[in-house]
Amino acid sequence: MSEAQRSALNALLFRTGDQSKDIVLALATNRPGDLDSAVADRIDEVLEFPLPGEDERFKLLKLYLNKYIAEAGERKPGLFSNLFQKQQKKIEIKGLNDDIIKEAAAKTEGFSGREIAKLMASVQAAVYGSEDCVLDPNLFREVVDYKVAEHQQRKKLAATSLETLGFSSIIACFLIGALFPRGGKTGRTLLIKLSYSVHNFVLPVYFGYSGFKADLTVIDSFRNFAIVAIVILLSIGGKVTGTLAACFHLKIPLNEGVLLAFLMNLKGHVDLLALTVGVENKVMSSQIFYNLMMAAVVINSLIWGPLIAFMVRRESDILGYKHLAFEFQSPESELKLLACVHGPRPVATMIGLIASCRGPETIAITPYLMHLIELPAKTKTNLLYHQKEEDELSDDDDYGGNDVVEINEAVDIFTAETGVHIHQVKVVSPFASMYSDVCEFAEDMRASIIILPFHKHQRIDGKLESGKEGIRTTNQKVLRHAKCSVAILVDRGLTAGTSYTSGSGSLQHVAMLFFGGPDDREALGLSKRLGMHHHINLTIIRFLYKSDPTENMGFDIDQKEGDLLMRARSNHEPQNDADNIALTDFFNRYVTSGQVGYVEKQVANGGETACALRDMADMYSMFIVGKGGRGHSTLTTGMSDWEECPELGKVGDFLASSDFDLSGSVLVIQQHRPSKTEDEDR
Numbered sequence: 045m046s047e048a049q050r051s052a053l054n055a056l057l058f059r060t061g062d063q064s065k066d067i068v069l070a071l072a073t074n075r076p077g078d079l080d081s082a083v084a085d086r087i088d089e090v091l092e093f094p095l096p097g098e099d100e101r102f103k104l105l106k107l108y109l110n111k112y113i114a115e116a117g118e119r120k121p122g123l124f125s126n127l128f129q130k131q132q133k134k135i136e137i138k139g140l141n142d143d144i145i146k147e148a149a150a151k152t153e154g155f156s157g158r159e160i161a162k163l164m165a166s167v168q169a170a171v172y173g174s175e176d177c178v179l180d181p182n183l184f185r186e187v188v189d190y191k192v193a194e195h196q197q198r199k200k201l202a203a204t205s206l207e208t209l210g211f212s213s214i215i216a217c218f219l220i221g222a223l224f225p226r227g228g229k230t231g232r233t234l235l236i237k238l239s240y241s242v243h244n245f246v247l248p249v250y251f252g253y254s255g256f257k258a259d260l261t262v263i264d265s266f267r268n269f270a271i272v273a274i275v276i277l278l279s280i281g282g283k284v285t286g287t288l289a290a291c292f293h294l295k296i297p298l299n300e301g302v303l304l305a306f307l308m309n310l311k312g313h314v315d316l317l318a319l320t321v322g323v324e325n326k327v328m329s330s331q332i333f334y335n336l337m338m339a340a341v342v343i344n345s346l347i348w349g350p351l352i353a354f355m356v357r358r359e360s361d362i363l364g365y366k367h368l369a370f371e372f373q374s375p376e377s378e379l380k381l382l383a384c385v386h387g388p389r390p391v392a393t394m395i396g397l398i399a400s401c402r403g404p405e406t407i408a409i410t411p412y413l414m415h416l417i418e419l420p421a422k423t424k425t426n427l428l429y430h431q432k433e434e435d436e437l438s439d440d441d442d443y444g445g446n447d448v449v450e451i452n453e454a455v456d457i458f459t460a461e462t463g464v465h466i467h468q469v470k471v472v473s474p475f476a477s478m479y480s481d482v483c484e485f486a487e488d489m490r491a492s493i494i495i496l497p498f499h500k501h502q503r504i505d506g507k508l509e510s511g512k513e514g515i516r517t518t519n520q521k522v523l524r525h526a527k528c529s530v531a532i533l534v535d536r537g538l539t540a541g542t543s544y545t546s547g548s549g550s551l552q553h554v555a556m557l558f559f560g561g562p563d564d565r566e567a568l569g570l571s572k573r574l575g576m577h578h579h580i581n582l583t584i585i586r587f588l589y590k591s592d593p594t595e596n597m598g599f600d601i602d603q604k605e606g607d608l609l610m611r612a613r614s615n616h617e618p619q620n621d622a623d624n625i626a627l628t629d630f631f632n633r634y635v636t637s638g639q640v641g642y643v644e645k646q647v648a649n650g651g652e653t654a655c656a657l658r659d660m661a662d663m664y665s666m667f668i669v670g671k672g673g674r675g676h677s678t679l680t681t682g683m684s685d686w687e688e689c690p691e692l693g694k695v696g697d698f699l700a701s702s703d704f705d706l707s708g709s710v711l712v713i714q715q716h717r718p719s720k721t722e723d724e725d726r
Contacts, residue, residue, distance in 0.1 A: 053080060060086045095156055102149040104157055108164035113137060113179060116168060135171050136178045144181050148188045155195065163191045232452065254316045255342050259335040268336060275340040283308045303355055309348045316341060367528045367716050370569030371626060375576060378408040382486045383495040386416050386515055388450035390497045390535045393709060395458045403576035412489060414469045415451060416478055418514060475514030479521035491528050498534040508702050520691050523714055529566055532692060534700045534710035551581055555664040557695060558586045559679050560623045563670025566715035568626060571668055575640045583641035587653060587679050590646035650682035654698060661706045669695050671714040
């Protein structure tokens with residue numbers, strides 16, 4: 045949608061948002077599905093004008109017969125028309141009665157009013173082309189039959205045009221599918237409508253039918269057996285060699301490459317399609333050769349099916365899900381993340397966060413947006429159907445239908461502006477088992493992080509209001525069971541939205557609060573990607589224990605970077621070696637180059653930490669902090685005395701509390717910690 049179209053749509057929606065006595069708007073279209081959902085919602089009355097029925101077609105034929113035939117040749121009043129216009133010849137009608145016109149009305153089923161008018165215009169042209177300018181039943185039936193056949197041919201033209209031109213419809217469908225846009229309303233709608241039926245019905249039936257056409261009885265001689273064996277060996281050798289060459293180039297281990305090469309031998313789709321197209325287009329004239337090739341494909345699948353199943357079980361540790369924390373990831377590597385929403389409210393911030401996590405536009409990102417919809421429990425009742433209330437009669441649940449429209453529009457706008465395609469997933473389940481769907485999908489897509497929305501949302505006055513308790517329960521269960529890092533986004537709604545997209549010119553100030561521990565190191569790893577984004581000014585704020593009452597300092601890292609790192613290591617409170625290593629590496633790569641800022645805050649207890657956080661509340665549009673994992677720390681002592689949401693950790697709960705006057709959003713990150721059962725499986 046262009047900017048002018050979007051402006052026109054916004055103006056229309058603004059003018060028609062409320063009821064008005066001054067404006068009456070009438071819309072007419074023969075493509076109602078193309079109307080914007082917001083426009084369709086503003087229409088009070090909908091009138092459908094279907095194609096004319098037989099009685100209507102009879103009346104239309106009579107109307108246009110009178111207009112184009114009976115009144116043709118009559119002189120119109122007026123001096124200039126008589127002087128400058130040539131008088132048409134009068135048409136004579138013989139034997140054309142209502143029965144013949146009713147016969148024509150029955151034949152023209154499916155004709156629109158315009159087509160009927162064009163039909164009678166063709167009758168007029170045929171009459172003027174005759175010698176005596178007479179319309180009789182035979183000429184009328186001839187023209188009607190011709191136009192009916194033309195109508196049917198026009199309907200078939202779209203489906204058979206490629207076949208008529210000599211191209212295979214299978215290849216044409218493949219090319220059209222390859223050229224079809226990945227995103228947008230059309231692609232999303234067709235994907236939902238066609239995926240289940242094609243994967244579960246069309247493909248099994250097609251390949252099953254093709255497989256049953258394989259005639260194994262043709263392998264009745266040593267010559268035919270040798271042909272099948274050679275074809276199988278060449279097929280295996282070509283696929284294995286090509287896959288191993290690609291794995292060698294991509295530096296994939298040999299054992300994984302061999303497994304991938306064997307898996308490729310199960311892909312017989314192209315072979316079956318090539319053979320089928322060859323026979324249909326008469327490229328392959330020998331039926332014996334076709335049977336031998338089909339037999340080779342079927343035997344190849346029968347051989348590799350059990351073998352692959354055995355190898356997959358043996359190499360389960362290779363195929364299993366291995367999570368690599370952001371702490372050890374390269375920020376230039378591909379990022380796979382799963383963002384979850386329960387409604388359209390946090391979508392803008394989620395999408396902006398996705399764009400920010402990408403970093404530079406050259407880095408690959410595979411984002412998924414999962415719409416979580418509660419499946420309400422069905423209430424049992426002893427009432428009969430006719431005894432139910434009106435709102436209880438419908439069994440059709442929209443399952444977030446209105447929310448889906450708003451989410452889709454936000455995603456489409458983001459994709460059009462940034463070129464980043466967001467895969468959308470819809471999950472409908474009760475809150476009790478919703479966490480399982482989230483964790484399983486994240487494991488299947490091998491996500492590095494799951495981003496969940498906080499169960500509280502911001503009101504107009506800036507305070508956070510609690511939503512459904514099931515959302516909080518889902519977040520807690522995902523934190524416990526997810527096999528990757530998990531983040532909870534506290535959306536303040538004003539800062540982290542679409543301004544993070546690459547097309548915006550505004551600069552966002554983001555702070556990463558580092559107290560120590562694995563979760564803070566994970567947050568630091570994710571911050572590497574944000575710091576590389578050209579519209580984000582990232583500052584790392586490290587909190588250190590203060591042994592004597594000195595003033596909190598912020599350092600100019602270009603001038604005092606040696607003292608800065610020296611003091612970070614010589615603090616009286618012992619720091620974890622992993623924290624020092626992670627910060628030193630981060631400092632040398634990003635701080636010294638000027639990409640990221642670095643500030644230290646020295647505090648003696650949790651009270652001073654809280655005061656320091658209050659001082660910087662209005663300085664940043666987003667705060668990133670680890671959930672916890674730092675054990676008992678003097679830096680946060682006393683901050684958990686009034687803890688409301690333990691799933692956010694001490695610092696995250698303080699930043700998200702209603703009493704803390706904060707205008708920026710908060711992202712709380714938890715690093716995945718393998719459980720004992722996972723360690724045993726490994």
